[in-house]
Amino acid sequence: MTLGIETTRCDLFVIGGGINGTGIARDAAGRGLNTVLVEQTDFAAGTSSASSKLIHGGLRYLEHYEFRLVRESLQERETLWRMAPHLxxxxxxxxxxxxxxxxxxxxxxxxxxxxxxxxxxxxxxxxxxxxxxxxxxxxxxxxxxxxxxxxxxxxDDARLVVANALAAKRRGATILNRHRFLDAVREDRDWRIRVEAPDGKIIEFQADALVNAAGPWVEKTLLSCIMSENAHSHAxxxxxxxxxxxxxxxxxxxxxxxxxxxxxxxxxxxxxxxxxxxxxxxxxxxxxxxxxxxxxxxxxxxxxxxxxxxxxxxxxxxxxxxxxxxxLYDDGQVNPSATTRDYHLDLDVREDTLPLLSVFGGKITTYRCLAEEAMEKLAPYLPISLDDWTGYTPLPGGNLPEDVTPAKALKHFKAEMRTRFNWLDGSIVDRMCNAYGTRIEKLLEGIAGLDGMGIHFGEGLYEAEVSYLVREEWAHTADDILWRRSKLGLRLNQTEQAALAAWLAVRER
Structure with missing residues (x-):
């Protein structure tokens, strides 16, 4: 390890800012663990923004007799709908x-x-x-x-990831995107972890436990950690x-x-x-x-x-x-379509301490269940409560009335926001309600009219919203905003996209 580097101490260090990593960070922080999460690029920049955008049971999984996975997935549909009725x-x-x-x-x-x-x-x-x-x-x-x-x-898969990152941060987790995990070693009583910051600076962390939720990079990440022979799963x-x-x-x-x-x-x-x-x-x-x-x-x-x-x-x-x-977790199937979509958690420990938990497989629908199982596997090694809490706690923006169906609650909220912000086109208000839920009030706080929204980049995307995304949701680039925080990249032309990129570049200086 490099000498002279300031070290940050935490209970749990999570590698990977996709749906599984942010879901685990949210759950862990909510159970009182001092949690750090790092993502090498942007949240949901990989697999988690490239899904079919479905929370589904997986009808075809029944043909492969994956009844447990289907049952869990079916149950999660309504749980996630209530947690995030805007998403x-x-x-x-x-x-x-x-x-x-x-x-x-x-x-x-x-x-x-x-x-x-x-x-x-x-x-x-x-x-x-x-x-x-x-x-x-x-x-x-x-x-x-x-x-x-x-x-x-x-x-909205990418926004679901950001919502989990926001929830983890709200519960005290340190959330870092554009920080590249370098390596980790078991040293004495700690994991010692090195991370490269966006400016090239090396940051060091000490942790009691390490979670490898690096998605397609899960095996590459394992090679950067000193493992025991017990870690034998493959992606x-x-x-x-x-x-x-x-x-x-x-x-x-x-x-x-x-x-x-x-x-x-x-x-x-x-x-x-x-x-x-x-x-x-x-x-x-x-x-x-x-x-x-x-x-x-x-x-x-x-x-x-x-x-x-x-x-x-x-x-x-x-x-x-x-x-x-x-x-996917490699279960030996020849046909890729027959390979299980269930998740597999590989736990590696040294002398009953310093666990390394690697995540293989999984799907957006069951990310919350995966996080709960991760906490159960790590419980013997961390000061953790086993009380499950995530399923009945709304994600940021999802705190709508619970005495009606989620659909009715969202409909009523949109009508209220259209009236409150009647100086903004109704379709823009609806889009913002779908993206941010109740956090639309934070986005538009202190703005009394269209003049206060700033530069219009096109298709209802104003400077005020971009500033909010940079300030509150870790957005740095035009792609972050146009393809993950929204899908407005489908609508803005090349000139408009270039203007947004130029504005962000000036702000970053």
Whole structure:
């Protein structure tokens, strides 16, 4: 270790600012642990912002007999909806019956289990549809006659990560993005950890326990730690890509499509004007920081959706694509689609002290449960309370009235905010309510009119909001703001994006 460096002491040090890392930091800080989290780039810059944006049970996981995972996921849908009603909302999915694939009775049986495994209370149950008579069948090709409609939830994935980071900070955690983990060694009675700050300065930490939630970098991070022979799990990196095209249909419903390769893809209304289609499952072995949707994947998604939609979908229709790397737990399955989406926590200790907990796999839907299990595994080594608290405590911005459904609470809150800030366009207020929940009041505090919002960068993005994101939510770059704190990158043109980047560069000086 480098001599002469000031050392910060903590109970728990977390590597990785994705959904699992921030979820663990939130849970740990809420149990009284002095917690530090570091992220090498921006929060949710990797896998956690490249999802299908779904809080779902995983209907196809039933085929692989992963009943525990499905049950836990189904239960979490309503838990997360209540915790963050501004970031999570219910969706209805249309599943057409394809005569050449799974029989209709198998689909109905799966959906029956889906309705009853998770103790559904608020979400609507499954029903059968005549796709030739029901308007929801209108976007589909005419030979699809029968279908099913079931419930799951949508989530703003990157904002969910930021909300967990904010919650951890609110409970006393030290949250650092753009700080690169270098290495860690077990030394005497402590983990001694080195981190590189944005300015190149080396910072040293001492910790009683270390969590490796580095996502696709989980094994690389393990190599930077002195481990015992007990750490033996491996990650299987699988790329999932999505495409965004101009809206293919009207209406709020989503579609679930089966494919001959036994994969399932989704078509989801996205950002008012678009349809999101995904995802793929492709083995990956490159640099997780340099990943994009390939031409073959784009063609695959266009063709798969085109088998169902009456409207042709061509690669040239794609206005945006993105890809992420899933660090799945390697369970030995040959087919990437069959590899478990469940999480696996690998605990390595030395002489019953100085634990290193590495996170493999997992999905956004079950991040909170993963964090609780992480706390249980670390409890013998830390001064920790085992009282679970995260499921009934709102995330920042989610503290809306609980005497009505989350959907009604959000609707009433939006109406109130539209009246209160009637000098701002109603669609902008709605977007801010969806993004920040009750924290919109902090964002607009002291502003009495449009003149107080400052520079307008385009599409309702004003200087006041950008300043808030820099000040309160760790945003530094235009990409942080346009693609993670929001999806306004789909709407701002190149000139507007450049103006935002220039403004941020001046502010950073």
């Amino acid at each position: 999570v909302r219910p969706l209805r999915f249309i599943l057409p019956h394809h005569s050449g694939l799974r029989p209709a009775f198998i689909l109905r049986l799966g959906l029956f289990l889906y309705d009853h495994l998770g103790g559904r209370k608020l979400l609507r149950k499954t029903k059968s549809l005549n796709l030739r008579k029901d308007p929801k069948g209108a976007p589909l090709k005419g030979h699809f006659k029968k279908g099913f409609e079931y419930s799951d939830c949508w989530v 299987r990196l699988v790329k999932g890509s999505h495409i965004v095209v101009p809206a293919l249909y009207d209406g709020p419903q989503c579609y679930t499509f089966q494919n001959p390769d036994k994969r399932v893809i989704f078509a989801i209304p996205y950002e008012d004007k678009y349809t999101l289609i995904g995802t793929t499952d492709v083995p990956f072995s490159g640099d997780p920081a340099k990943v994009s949707a390939s031409k073959d994947e784009v063609a695959y998604l266009c063709a798969a959706a085109g088998e169902y939609f009456d409207k042709a979908i061509r690669p040239e229709d794609v206005v945006w694509s993105y890809a992420g790397i899933r660090p």
